[in-house]
Amino acid sequence: MANQAQDSSMTLKLLLAWGFVGIPLAWGVMQTIANAMKLFQ
Amino acid sequence: MSLLSFLDRSHTIAKPGYSRWMVPPAALCVHLCIGQAYAFSVFNLPMSKLLGVSQSTPADWKLTDLGWIFSIAIVFLGLSAAVFGRWVEEGGPRRAMFTAGLCWAGGFLISAVGVYAHNLWLIYFGYGVLGGCGLGIGYISPVSTLIKWFPDRPGMATGMAIMGFGGGAFIASPLSVWLMQKFSTSTHIGVAETFIVLGIVYFFFMMVGAIIVRVPAPGWKPEGYVALAHTKKLITNNDVFVYDALKTPQFWLIWWVLCLNVTAGIGVLGQASAMSQEMFPGHITPVAAAGFVGLMSLFNMGGRFFWASTSDYIGRKNTYFCFFLIGTVLYALVPWTGSIGSVAMFVLAFLVIISMYGGGFATVPAYLRDIFGTRYVGAIHGMLLTAWSAAGIFGPVLVNYIREYNVTHGVPKAQAYNTTMYIMAGLLVVGVLCNFLIKAVHYRFHMKSEQEAERAQAGIAAAGEPVGA
Numbered sequence: 001m002a003n004q005a006q007d008s009s010m011t012l013k014l015l016l017a018w019g020f021v022g023i024p025l026a027w028g029v030m031q032t033i034a035n036a037m038k039l040f041q
Numbered sequence: 042m043s044l045l046s047f048l049d050r051s052h053t054i055a056k057p058g059y060s061r062w063m064v065p066p067a068a069l070c071v072h073l074c075i076g077q078a079y080a081f082s083v084f085n086l087p088m089s090k091l092l093g094v095s096q097s098t099p100a101d102w103k104l105t106d107l108g109w110i111f112s113i114a115i116v117f118l119g120l121s122a123a124v125f126g127r128w129v130e131e132g133g134p135r136r137a138m139f140t141a142g143l144c145w146a147g148g149f150l151i152s153a154v155g156v157y158a159h160n161l162w163l164i165y166f167g168y169g170v171l172g173g174c175g176l177g178i179g180y181i182s183p184v185s186t187l188i189k190w191f192p193d194r195p196g197m198a199t200g201m202a203i204m205g206f207g208g209g210a211f212i213a214s215p216l217s218v219w220l221m222q223k224f225s226t227s228t229h230i231g232v233a234e235t236f237i238v239l240g241i242v243y244f245f246f247m248m249v250g251a252i253i254v255r256v257p258a259p260g261w262k263p264e265g266y267v268a269l270a271h272t273k274k275l276i277t278n279n280d281v282f283v284y285d286a287l288k289t290p291q292f293w294l295i296w297w298v299l300c301l302n303v304t305a306g307i308g309v310l311g312q313a314s315a316m317s318q319e320m321f322p323g324h325i326t327p328v329a330a331a332g333f334v335g336l337m338s339l340f341n342m343g344g345r346f347f348w349a350s351t352s353d354y355i356g357r358k359n360t361y362f363c364f365f366l367i368g369t370v371l372y373a374l375v376p377w378t379g380s381i382g383s384v385a386m387f388v389l390a391f392l393v394i395i396s397m398y399g400g401g402f403a404t405v406p407a408y409l410r411d412i413f414g415t416r417y418v419g420a421i422h423g424m425l426l427t428a429w430s431a432a433g434i435f436g437p438v439l440v441n442y443i444r445e446y447n448v449t450h451g452v453p454k455a456q457a458y459n460t461t462m463y464i465m466a467g468l469l470v471v472g473v474l475c476n477f478l479i480k481a482v483h484y485r486f487h488m489k490s491e492q493e494a495e496r497a498q499a500g501i502a503a504a505g506e507p508v509g510a
Contacts, residue, residue, distance in 0.1 A: 003058075006058045007058075010058060010059070010060050010063075013060075013063065013253075014060055014062055014063060017063055017066035017067070017253055018062075018066050020066065020070070020249065021066045021069040021070055021073060021205070022066075024073065024212050025069070025073060025205070025208050025211070025212065027212065028208060028210075028211030028212035028213075028214075028215065029208070029211055029339070029342075031211065031214075031215045032211045032335045032338055032339055033335075033339065035331065035332060035335040036332045036333075036335035036336040036339060037332060038328050038329055038331060038332035038335075039329045039330075039332030039333050039335075039336060039388070040332070
């Protein structure tokens with residue numbers, strides 16, 4: 001039971017940590033892709 | 042006192058139940074911030090008309106003077122990584138990330154004062170010296186921790202972090218432009234305010250990384266992972282002391298391998314826009330060239346993860362053979378793509394080249410770990426980064442000066458880069474030789490127990506982790 005609670009707490013921490021870095025990075029990559037598309041226009 | 046002890050390595054040892062997958066985002070928190078350095082050029086033009094606002098006045102700073110800010114930062118990146126590498130290694134990742142955050146954010150805040158007071162020397166010191174130290178310490182801070190958490194996939198782990206350094210500019214560039222727009226008025230350019238906001242945001246981000254990072258407990262291994270009892274030819278289970286590594290030919294061969302790989306990429310990265318337009322006049326417009334530069338940045342970032350992860354399967358030496366052999370062929374083909382007017386072939390060639398440029402940065406920590414062991418890999422990596430500083434001079438000089446020489450001697454602009462491309466191909470052949478010569482380190486350089494004990498007594502390894510762990 002305690003192990004399960006620890007596991008779900010760690011999963012939540014992982015989601016938060018990856019979201020914390022992943023969301024800004026994804027935003028930056030989208031901006032760059034939009035800019036890069038000008039090569040094909 | 043409590044804050045200082047919180048930063049100690051002993052306070053970062055992971056408790057049971059901690060997932061090693063928390064460490065890559067911790068590393069990315071730092072690398073995404075310091076990767077801003079690649080986007081610093083967005084400030085150059087606004088800073089050249091701080092007094093004139095709509096246009097530069099004679100009292101405004103010149104672009105050539107502003108260019109020194111980035112150069113100083115890169116020099117101090119290399120110097121601080123080399124000088125503080127051992128301190129970073131022995132003090133643990135949290136202390137290093139905290140220090141890097143202070144330097145990086147402090148650099149922005151001092152630069153904001155420099156912009157406000159219109160004193161360029163303050164910016165040289167703030168962003169260049171202090172920020173450069175933040176760059177160097179931050180760059181190497183998570184490397185050995187990641188390698189210790191991922192002994193089964195060290196290339197992938199360090200590739201993820203170093204990918205963040207390539208990706209940091211993607212965030213910083215549009216964010217900086219947006220902030221400057223918000224803070225600018227008809228009589229004022231909001232560079233100082235943008236520096237303040239960036240400094241605060243980056244400090245917060247880097248502190249999150251410092252808080253969530255952990256080092257594995259002594260003797261920890263991933264579930265199901267069995268260390269090779271008999272090491273492969275180029276993968277050692279021994280450790281080499283940081284300064285002993287400098288005495289080995291392997292260190293200097295890898296130094297040249299990195300330097301040559303970076304030289305080949307960095308020159309074209311800086312000149313990609315102009316080069317593509319001059320080689321394909323009428324076909325590649327300035328707008329399309331900007332798109333090409335953006336695409337190259339994406340491949341630079343993606344290549345860091347792709348090639349470093351691939352190296353876990355095919356080996357580091359083979360990965361560098363790929364960089365050098367494929368790179369040689371592609372550089373030699375670039376003039377031909379220009380002569381037949383194939384934009385697609387030209388773009389494809391450079392995207393692969395630039396992916397290998399990024400891959401070279403990301404694969405080298407795992408290469409060092411294979412050759413010199415885990416114990417001082419971060420510090421050895423720090424010293425190796427001087428190869429980057431050297432390549433930062435060689436690459437642009439080769440591309441710019443040879444082009445200039447050709448143009449002044451009557452070579453058409455479309456063919457002005459051909460000689461450089463052949464020289465780059467030649468440099469990569471030298472890289473093949475250097476890589477070929479890399480063998481396992483002689484056992485006399487391996488750390489021995491008495492040597493470790495002696496150093497522990499001298500207080501060198503008094504960082505909470507058992508010596509030689």
